[in-house]
Amino acid sequence: MPHPEAVEADIEARRVEQEIAVSSPALVKTSPSPSKTGCTVRNPANRLWVEVNQRETFMHQLRMWASNHDSSAYFHGSISLPPQGAMPEEMVELGRSVNCLLFDASTSDPPTRIVIRLYQSKHLHNNAQISPKKEIDGPSGGTSKDARNRRSNEKHQTDLVNQQHQSVPTYHLVVRSGSGWLPARQFLNKHHFSTRAKEAKKAQARSLARAAALRVLPRDVPALLADLTARANALVNQVSVPAPPATSHVLAAPPSVKKSQTSVTETEFSASGKDVVKISPLFRPFSRLPRELQDEILYQAIEYTRKISIYRANTARDASLSSDPPITISKLFQISRVINERIISHIFRSTNFQFGITGFTNFLWQIGPTKRSYLQNLTFRFGKTSLLHCVRWLAPDLFWELFQPPVATNPPSLTYFWRCQIRDLTRELTLLTLTIDITDVPLTDVPLLVRVLKSAMGSVRHIRVIDKLGSAKELNVSNQASQRRSLEYQENTWRELALRYHVDYKHLRWYMRQELAPYDLQIDVRPVLDEWMNQNRDFFDA
Known part of the structure; x- marks a missing residue:
């Protein structure tokens, strides 16, 4: 006999279960036992979601193949999947036979139905899965410090290579051809040349049809005239046109130009934009040269x-x-x-970059410090205001502080920033040749112009000057003694150049500050210049 308390507890538990079942039946609903054959997606919405994910994954893998494969050097076109639901029983994944459409950009024919198989490259995949156990394991007590460092470096390089292989997987594509499979490159080459042969036959058929139209027999002239007259009247009266007479064999289209009934139409398989992968020749054949x-x-x-x-x-x-x-x-x-x-390094080293008033600072800033070190040849053509431009932005600080040519900038301190920027950039340049075009420059400005540009650069081996006749004359800047003895060009001191600059441009307000360019030209400001230059004698007398 069961204990009375146990019987009452059992009755109470059954009552609670009945109440829960009445209030929320879903809580006591028994779940089906898992199938031994595997989980199946019975909900149509879930099945559609799985198919969409499979298509997206396969299209991503197909694009990866198109961006890195042994491409055909002739075929231009695209490959696409059929619309969603066109082949419900087909599995779109790696290693499976997948029906696709091949579009050829060189022809207007309907797309060709093909069957492909896409595989991931096992060679690179195995390299990417190299186990680092060999580098980690080893004798712990009897190894030297150099051996441990060498193994650490090898492990680091192996990890880098593995990461590169894992991040960029490669794929191979084969296409069904007859009873076998062909690599994608071989199939696309074959398809390209067969399409060209068909186009040539079509062009030949059209030319034969046009030639036949020109050779009209006399017995066909009345029938042709009657047919053309009926068609012209139909266009005016909007009436139906009867079929051409049987005797008129000229207007009938040749059998060779009729549309093929076995080709795939676009309405049967209309590819969406996201399911299309472009195929074109890659850069790999060029890199083999x-x-x-x-x-x-x-x-x-x-x-x-x-x-x-x-x-x-x-x-x-x-x-x-x-x-x-x-x-x-x-x-x-x-x-x-x-x-x-x-x-890049070869172009920057061998190219002679030519600049005018604008663009030089922006060019140096954008190419970066690495490419700035490659520059070896520069040419400047500043025009009539060459000297003013160089004194404003490239002259040494002491020379610029002496004259301070006014610049309309907002705020005014922007002038200091631009000067510091361009002078810091030009100090990094190590030039082989500096060419200065003095076509529009007065000859009296050439010594100061050359001196300012030379001092602004980090180092210059050769300086060339292009005169008004277009001939280039090289100035020897490596031998100071030959410079002093040169009759065409003599490198004066900064004091002499400053005095000449003041004498030539003291009547122009944009070339120097107002204290050095008074309205009354009879005022002598030479003592002001000498006092300033005497305070910096080491620079101005150099």
Whole structure:
């Protein structure tokens, strides 16, 4: 006999379960036992969600393949999946046969239905899964410090390589061809040339049809005239047109140009924009060429002449010499990162960059410190205001503080910032050749102009001056004795250059501060100049 208290507890528990079942039946609903064959998605909404995720994953993998594969050098087009639900039983994933549409950009024919299989590269995948156990394990007590450091460096390099391989997986694509499979490159080449052969046959058929239309037999003329008259009247009266007469064999289209009934139509498989992957020749075949040939092709594409003019063309002669290349240098630097590693340094070292009044500071700032160290050849063409421009922005601080040419900036302190910026940038330059175009510069300004530009640069090996006739004369800046004996150019002291500058431009208010350029030209300000220069004798007498 059960104990009475146990019976009452059992009855109370059953009553509580009944109350819970009445209030919320879902809480006591028994869950089905898990299937031994695996979990299946029975809800149509869940099945659709799974299919959408599979398609998105597969399209991402297909785009990864298109961006890094052994591409065809001829085929341009795209590959796409059929619309959602067109093939409900098909599994869209790696290693499975997937139906796709192949669009060829070189023809207007409907897309071709193909079957593909996409695989992840096992070779790189195995390299990416290298276990670091070999580097970690080892004798702990009997190893030297150098051996431990060497193993640590090797482990670090291995980890870097593994991270690169893991972050960029590679894929291989094969296409069904007959009873076998072909690599994507071989299939696309075959498809491209077969399409070209079909287009050639179509063009030949059209030319034969046009030639046949010109050879109209006399017995066909009445029938043709009657047919053309009926069609013209139909256009006017908007009536139906009967079929052409049976005797008129000229107007009938040749069988070769009729549309193929076996081709896939776009209404049957209309690809959405997100399910389309562009296929085009990649850069890999070009990178297999010798490096000299690669550089020659790239230089021909940008019309590289070892001269790049940054200043605006001011004359008709300058405008006639400038032409637009097929691609710009900025686009050249976006082609390949591997090519940039060698071609950027070569272009910056071998190119003669030409500047005018504007653009020089912005150019030095944007290229960065690494590319600034590559610069070796610069050309300046400042025009008639060359000396004023150089004194404002490039002259040494003591020389600039003596004259202080006014500049309209807001705020006024912006002048100091611009001067510090450009002088700090130019001090980093180590030039092989500095060319100064003095076509519009007065000859009396040339000594000070050359001295200011030379002092602004970090170092200059050769200085060339282009005169009004266009001839370039080199000034020897390495041998001070030969400079002193030169009749064409003599490097004067800063004191002599400052006095000459004051005498030539004391009547112009924009060339110096107001104290040194009084309205009354009879006022002698030479004592003010001498007092200032005597305070800094070491600089002005150098």
